[in-house]
Amino acid sequence: MVRAAVLPAVGAALEITEIDLPAPGPGQVRVRLAAAGVCHSDLSLSDGTLRQPVPAVLGHEGAGTVTAVGEGVHEVTPGDRVVLNWAPACADCHFCGLAEPWLCTDAAAGAGTPYATLRRDGSPLYPALGTAVFAEETVVRANAVLPLPDGVPLAEAALLGCAVLTGFGAVHHSARVRPGESVAVFGAGGVGLATLQAARIAGARTIVAVDVSPEKEKLARAAGATEFLLASKDTARTVRELTGGHGADVAIECAGRAAAIRTAWSSTRRGGRTTVVGIGGRDQQVAFSALELFHFGRSLSGCVYGNSDPAKDLPAVAAHVRAGRFDLSGMVTARTGLDGIAEAFSAMLAGRGGRTLVIFPG
Known part of the structure; x- marks a missing residue:
């Protein structure tokens, strides 16, 4: 019992x-x-x-x-x-x-x-x-x-x-963040905070956290965010301003909301990568024009459980925890x-x- x-x-x-x-x-x-x-x-x-x-x-x-x-x-x-x-x-x-x-x-x-x-x-x-x-x-x-x-x-x-393997895998397996790249993370809940830490460990230069709640700023910055934005209609423009006018090399959406996915996409530079980690409902529809898909040359990918192999990734994350990096x-x-x-x-x-x-x- x-x-x-x-x-x-x-x-x-x-x-x-x-x-x-x-x-x-x-x-x-x-x-x-x-x-x-x-x-x-x-x-x-x-x-x-x-x-x-x-x-x-x-x-x-x-x-x-x-x-x-x-x-x-x-x-x-x-x-x-x-x-x-x-x-x-x-x-x-x-x-x-x-x-x-x-x-x-x-x-x-x-x-x-x-x-x-x-x-x-x-x-x-x-x-x-x-x-x-x-x-x-x-x-x-x-x-x-x-x-x-x-x-x-x-x-x-x-x-x-769940949260850590998902965030770690989103950065290292799905988006494949490289040292010196800029990363925008949408949503600073459990998975988002893990994603921010993983981006820092991967060597990202500029890490922008976006959330709807101002109280998340302290958590996000402690996790590795160099910038924090409250979600608004100007978020994509502000992300571009913070990343040399081009947009983030990588945007990772952790909320599972159509509007956030669309904003993450618009915050990504030409040729960059947008990864969707959040689980949205069937009613959450995201629209893209055929012209923008051609023009921006961005990649858009889903991400299940961080595209992780837990048996291999858990020991790797545990090593970061023991070393004080995570x-x-x-x-x-x-x-x-x-x-x-x-x-x-x-x-x-x-x-x-x-x-x-x-x-x-x-």
Whole structure:
């Protein structure tokens, strides 16, 4: 029996209740959570922007300690510290064969299979994005846990499971930022703050952060922004002024909003790269003219989970954390228990703060 935040139906309020977890079966691992990050994707799952069978236990960004393993599991053992991987690659599908594990067709398979039951009536529960980390413990596939390298605090390591790998990968894999380039980052939430840090690590010269909230300036500058702009109708023009009149070499959109994507595109220099990281709804339509696509010669790309291979990228990011180049704690602006997740959702909707960490009893 464990406590968990359950989404009973799409659009409903979360219920903090008790659930029953089975022992891990063949190829499965049980993890006691130390912390979970509250990501905008959790909000998107709750309101139906992203599809998820319900009732479900939300949460996909987490870290904890292995308590038990099922038959055939040799990668981890009880007592190991791990980070949850919400998009584990199968290594067998078409995309894995192309060395693009972030597009794996099997990655989300766990989300559609019940994994636990509600204690009060025995009804089945689904694990959001296959991980269900808004609970004191969870049971996942063995390939959904990644060993945490030494020297990284376990609670803050939760951020590695989504925000950090996404932001780091957006810079290093999708946009491929080079030393001396200028970068504009749209949205300074959890993913945006990770993106700013990654741009600084990549050696970007001018780093412009754009957000709708003035309170994000201090967070953004601490993460590496050399300039901060409040989003307005003049944002693209101002970005061009700050980058020699040409526009940013790279613009990375982290909000998932059509207007922000369009502004990021317009802020990019001729021949530059625009990368879309934010997850928007189907109603978020972005328009481009055929002439501008030709004239500006920019590239526009989507980015899934930072186009990362977590098994390779997590140790690389952990090395930056240990060396003091990447600050996980600086991304955290609130710590709460399960009861505070609804307030964290409200803060995200209002554009307040960076990442909220749900801390579980030790």
